[in-house]
Amino acid sequence: MATGEDGATVEPVLLVNPSRERVRIVQGEHGHWIAAGAYEWESRGLVRVEETGWFSSAAVADAHAWYTEGTLTIDLGEMTWVFRDLANESDKLHRALVELGRVTLGITTAIDPEQMGGQQALVRAISAADVFFGAVPLTLEEVPPEFTAGQGMPDDFDALFPPGREAIELPVTPWAGPSYDPATGTFQLGLGPDGPMRQALNTPGVGVHSGLLVGPPECGKTNALRITYIEALYADVFYPLLADPLARNGHGQAIGSKLPEEMFTDTWDGTVQFLEALAHMVDYRARTGGFTNPTKEAPGVLLFLEDADKVFTDARLADLAFHSVTVGESAGVGIIATAEKIDLECFSGRRDLILALGRKSLQAFSEKALAQFQVYRSRG
Numbered sequence: 001m002a003t004g005e006d007g008a009t010v011e012p013v014l015l016v017n018p019s020r021e022r023v024r025i026v027q028g029e030h031g032h033w034i035a036a037g038a039y040e041w042e043s044r045g046l047v048r049v050e051e052t053g054w055f056s057s058a059a060v061a062d063a064h065a066w067y068t069e070g071t072l073t074i075d076l077g078e079m080t081w082v083f084r085d086l087a088n089e090s091d092k093l094h095r096a097l098v099e100l101g102r103v104t105l106g107i108t109t110a111i112d113p114e115q116m117g118g119q120q121a122l123v124r125a126i127s128a129a130d131v132f133f134g135a136v137p138l139t140l141e142e143v144p145p146e147f148t149a150g151q152g153m154p155d156d157f158d159a160l161f162p163p164g165r166e167a168i169e170l171p172v173t174p175w176a177g178p179s180y181d182p183a184t185g186t187f188q189l190g191l192g193p194d195g196p197m198r199q200a201l202n203t204p205g206v207g208v209h210s211g212l213l214v215g216p217p218e219c220g221k222t223n224a225l226r227i228t229y230i231e232a233l234y235a236d237v238f239y240p241l242l243a244d245p246l247a248r249n250g251h252g253q254a255i256g257s258k259l260p261e262e263m264f265t266d267t268w269d270g271t272v273q274f275l276e277a278l279a280h281m282v283d284y285r286a287r288t289g290g291f292t293n294p295t296k297e298a299p300g301v302l303l304f305l306e307d308a309d310k311v312f313t314d315a316r317l318a319d320l321a322f323h324s325v326t327v328g329e330s331a332g333v334g335i336i337a338t339a340e341k342i343d344l345e346c347f348s349g350r351r352d353l354i355l356a357l358g359r360k361s362l363q364a365f366s367e368k369a370l371a372q373f374q375v376y377r378s379r380g
Contacts, residue, residue, distance in 0.1 A: 046132035060134035178234035207329035212358035215365025245271035291332030308337035309346035
């Protein structure tokens, strides 16, 4: 919950990122990849910030809110939030709710859910022009019993989807298509506070990049991995492999179902074979040379690996991965991996492997993961 200020006016704002896992990528009827994101909220009456300047007074469809005895309840049909004791915690917010008779809903995918507390997050979302606003009128009456069990969102914002309520399922809109630029080795991963965010798959004249995506479940790692995989696939200068060793991330029913078996596995044994083949390829390419710039004739080879913190508890597999990541850069070989944790025991004690994976490309989906990686890096 944040308060946006426009001159002397204080606007109560509920800023929500409906989890980046909900920004889905699927394959359409004609083989084109399509994605769903915050734009779909336009169908519920929300208006993008660049069209309003700040907030929109347009009502959000199928949304209701109640404010009684200092407790604010907001229901969107699919999810409910309850904020208690607001009259005591913030007199400014209490007065604004009573005087305006509404709360503004802001939907954004620009801000990590763990960083969405306070006015600064609101300013960042607005500066990125990636937030949709709509008004939810307040009813100063008793809340119906079915809505009183909703969960508020304290500083840790654990409950974007309260138990017992169905998570939002967004429809899909056309994906803009691949954006890989061979001159820079980068593609557009998303939109950040300062504009488009570009992610590197390789550095021209140097080699390919490995990467590490780390954070708790349902934070967006798999979605980010899929986006990166699709960019590599369509860049036409990479040979991307995809491994889901525990078969728990849905690739077999999505991207994996469209790939030849030599490019996708959702088994443990298949993942081991990919890691072994990658290490052999590194040795061969390191001897022959000429692989620093990916081309159609000599493509960069990237292994997209889910659940690295489970796989690399096997010391032999951790050794293979370290060899591929460190020697493989100039040989045009790399690994881009997801992990829920980067505790040393999850990587066979190999702090050097964690650092090698995240050295050039780290996506930390929680403050804890980022701080942990920084501690490892400070120790050399």
